[in-house]
Amino acid sequence: MKPVTVYDIAREANVSVATVSRVINNTAPVKKSTREKVLELIHKYQFQPNALARSLFKKETGMIGVILPDITNPFFPEVLAGLDQEARSKGYTFFLCDTVSTNGDSVEQYVRESQYLNILMEKQVDGIVMIGGRINLAKPERELVSEVAEASKRVPLLLINGSLPGESMTRIYADEREGAELATQHLIDLGHRDIAFAGGFKKMSNTLQRIQGFVRTMEKNGLQAKKEWMLDGGFSVESGKAFLNRLLELPERPTAIFCANDLVAIGAMKAASKAGLRVPQDLSLVGFDDIPYASNSIPELTTVSLKCYDVGKGAAELLHQMITKNKVNKNTKIRPELIVRETTACPSRN
Amino acid sequence: MKPVTVYDIAREANVSVATVSRVINNTAPVKKSTREKVLELIHKYQFQPNALARSLFKKETGMIGVILPDITNPFFPEVLAGLDQEARSKGYTFFLCDTVSTNGDSVEQYVRESQYLNILMEKQVDGIVMIGGRINLAKPERELVSEVAEASKRVPLLLINGSLPGESMTRIYADEREGAELATQHLIDLGHRDIAFAGGFKKMSNTLQRIQGFVRTMEKNGLQAKKEWMLDGGFSVESGKAFLNRLLELPERPTAIFCANDLVAIGAMKAASKAGLRVPQDLSLVGFDDIPYASNSIPELTTVSLKCYDVGKGAAELLHQMITKNKVNKNTKIRPELIVRETTACPSRN
DNA sequence: AGCAACGATGAAACCGGTTACTGTCTATGA
DNA sequence: TCATAGACAGTAACCGGTTTCATCGTTGCT
Structure with a gap:
């Protein structure tokens, strides 16, 4: 049972396909009686125009691709x-x-990223959004990255929360450094002087930014970031647990940890709880991202909101602009926001 | 700068488009020297075949649509x-x-569901998966549902965790009733007799199933489900909090709550903590779904795993079968599994 | 030598829409 | 009365691939 086409409709309505098309798209005047006849047939057969055929001609598909590292x-x-x-x-x-x-x-x-990039382009998407992933690599890995820049010459391509070292591409991002500064300053203001940084991958630009903001703020306050308290190696709950356990084994312990993201913070919180440490009385914790987890944990996580939703929304607007006009400001920055909840407090003195 | 096409390649290689196509798809023998020349040009121009054109002819797109209620x-x-x-x-x-x-x-x-259904069909997806949503409506809303059944006549359509009352459609689902039985029996085995059920929407078939499993197991054990302890109205953390607070105001309180899903359980846990109740000492909680949250909360949530990942995987396999052959067993059931963690314990006697 | 089978290739139809171009026919204004 | 604009509609080209069918030259077998 073949699907019905404009030709079928046209034949049965005794008109040409051009007319059918006009009725569908309201693109030129059609006599009322004709229009009605066509409409009736369309309804009768539940006719659905083939979007592939349409897109092939119109060179627009109404599809956009989103590439991300882990849903x-x-x-x-x-x-x-x-x-x-x-x-x-x-x-x-x-x-x-x-x-x-x-x-x-x-x-x-x-x-996989390259594969998807190609697939999306072959499928003629109107635009592509990349979140995280290789665009987060720090400088040394630069070569891995050229094909992203290459792709951006063929199709509107927008980067979320990441930049391509050396390449000037359109991107929208939350200012991670500023976020890190906010978080660090918050801890310092509470009276903490011994603060650790845990999580992320030093090879990735987003981690680097956060570390930079952390270190800089420490120094601005006359403190210094201790090397042995800077742990990296992951963004997951599991790695968060591991970080805390490593910290626990050290002769000197921090009174607060700034975690590279919320998942790590949750992991640290769990490990702390296992070890009998109370959060925030014995240990202050601040996360990063403000994922829904953060407000659902007990105690609720103090964190830095990266305004994910806003970033996403802004990205859609930007990409749309890139697709229609193609004039757009290259860098859109979203300001992060410190969200103080329950996992931070003054350090206990002892 | 127009994208290059097979015609461009063909012209420059002094061959016909047919030959170019053959090289690309390896669909017929081509002389080695010719192949190399074509391949070289493809590489030179970074030629990417237009998938729309290909799909239009081949009547397959390699795309499948997933409709779900809330990512x-x-x-x-x-x-x-x-x-x-x-x-x-x-x-x-x-x-x-x-x-x-x-x-x-x-x-x-x-x-929105209907819209997407249409869009997907127009885009000629090879298949559609629907998760949750209106397919979860209980019987009375049946009329709303006919177009889903209609769509399934035109394109392979698979239902995840839901059924269409009256219509026989292919579906894959975790047995929610069995899951509810597992959870309820677990609580009863721990010694609980006063058990509440909280969450979900009574209009939705998934909630109904869970309630059924709950009630049935209570009765099998000579207990009865108290009407005033059966609260519905949501699947969210917020509603979970609200449920607990409502329960707290009752003259008689349950010693355990079976929650319609993990989010509700988390909400209940938070509200309990605010109210000074300890989980599980004062109140046992079991969730449903086993989302990642469940293992990250403190204490970790006892719950019923619906094997989301397996269900998804199974769905992909089934849909693929529907697309290629079109012979498939209509009902695939995944057995849920009780995951005992830290939020359930024997009721304290007092 | 004769013929089948196969390798290599091109011409053209096809997929299902949209639109440029053309040509009626009618209403309107000078 | 005639020129002209605009409503209405059809023909055919086009989008960019894939595939059928036909052609032609070799090779292999009898």
């Missing part, structure tokens, strides 16, 4: 939600491209 | 991950269609 990380659904709400109102549909690697191999992830 | 609910990313991993290995790409309504209006959500 299971609650950070991403949040920006996706913002992206979606805004994009939907403009008539776009989404490809979701998750580059998560099954075996934890990060090279595999990069490969 | 922000961590349940869905989990099944998405399973779906994705499996589908990706079979060469599919995803449309993500989030029907979440901005204003909380559920009618709006149904409208």
Whole structure:
């Protein structure tokens, strides 16, 4: 049972396909009686025009691709939600491209990124959004990155929360350094002097930014970031636990930890609880991102909101501009916000 | 700067487009020297074949659509991950269609569902997966549902965790009733007799199933489910808090609550903590779904795993079968599993 | 030598829409 | 009365691939 086409409709209505098309798109006047006849047939057969054919000719698909590293990380659904709400109102549909690697191999992830980039372009998406992923690599890995820049010459491509070293691409991002400064200053203001930084990957630009903001703020306050209290190696709950346990084994312990993201903070909180430490009385914790977890934990997590939803929404607007006009300001910065909840307090003196 | 096409390649290689196509798809023998010349040009121009044109002719797009109610609910990313991993290995790409309504209006959500259904079909997706949403409506709302059944006649359509009353459609689901039985029996085995049920929407079939499992197990053990301890009205953390507070105001209080999902359980846990109740000493809590939250809370949540990931994976396999052959067993059931963690204990006697 | 089978290739149809171009026919104004 | 604009509609080209069918030259077998 073949799907019905404009030709079928045209034949049965005794008109040409051009007329059918005009009725569908309201693109030129059609006699009322003719229009009605066509409309009736369309309804009768539940005719659905083939979007492939249409897009092939019109050179626009109304599809945009989103490439992200792991949909299971609650950070991403949040920006996706913002992206979606805004994009939907403009008539776009989404490809979701998750580059998560099954075996934890990060090279595999990069490969996947390239694959998706190609697939999306072949599918003629109107635009592409990349969140995180390789665009977060720090300078040394630069070569890995050129094809992203290459792709951006062929299709509107927007980077979220990441930049390509050396390449000037359009991007929208939350200012991670400022966020880190906010968090660090908050801890210092509470009276903490012994503050650790835990989480992330030093190879990634987002981690670097956060570390920079941390170190800088420490120094500005006449404090110094202790090397042995700077732990990296992951963004997950598990790694958060590991970090805390490592910290526990040290001769000197910090009174507060600034975590690279909320998941790490949650992990640290769990490990602390296991070890009999009370948060925030014995240990202050601040996270980063403000994913929904953060407000659902007990105690609720003090954190820095990266305004995921706003970033997503802004991204959709920007991309839309890139697609229609193609004049857009290259760098859009979203200001993060410190959200004080229950995991930070003055250090206990003893 | 127009994108290059097979024609451009063909011209410059002094061959016909047919030959170029053959080289690309390895679909017929081509002389080695010719092949190399073509390949070289493809590389030179970074030629990317237009997938729209190809799909238009081949009548397959390698795209599948996923319709779900709210990507922000961590349940869905989990099944998405399973779906994705499996589908990706079979060469599919995803449309993500989030029907979440901005204003909380559920009618709006149904409208969105229909829209997406149509869009997806027009875009000629190879198949559609629907998770939750209107397929979860209980019988009375049946009329709202016919167009889903209608769509399933035109394109392979698979239902996850939901059924269409009266219509026989292919579906894969975790047995919610069995899951509820597991949870309830667990509480009873611990010695609880006064057990409440909180969360969900009574209009939705998934809630109904869980309630059924709960009530049935209570009765099987000679207990009865108290009407005033059966609260519905949501699947969110907020509603979980509200439920607990309502329960607190009652003259008689349950010693345990079986929550319609993990989010509700988390909410209840938070409200309990605020009210000075210790979990599990003063109140046992069991959730449902086993989203990542569940293992990250303090204390960790006892819950019923719906095997989201497996369900997603199974869905991808099923859909693929529906697309290729079209012979498939209509009902695939996944057995849920009780996961005992830290929020359940024997009731304290007093 | 004769013929089948196969390798290599091109011409053209096809997928299902949209639109440029053309040509009626009618209403309107000079 | 005639020129002209605008409503209405059809023909055919076009978008960029894939595939069928036909052609032609080799090779292999009898």
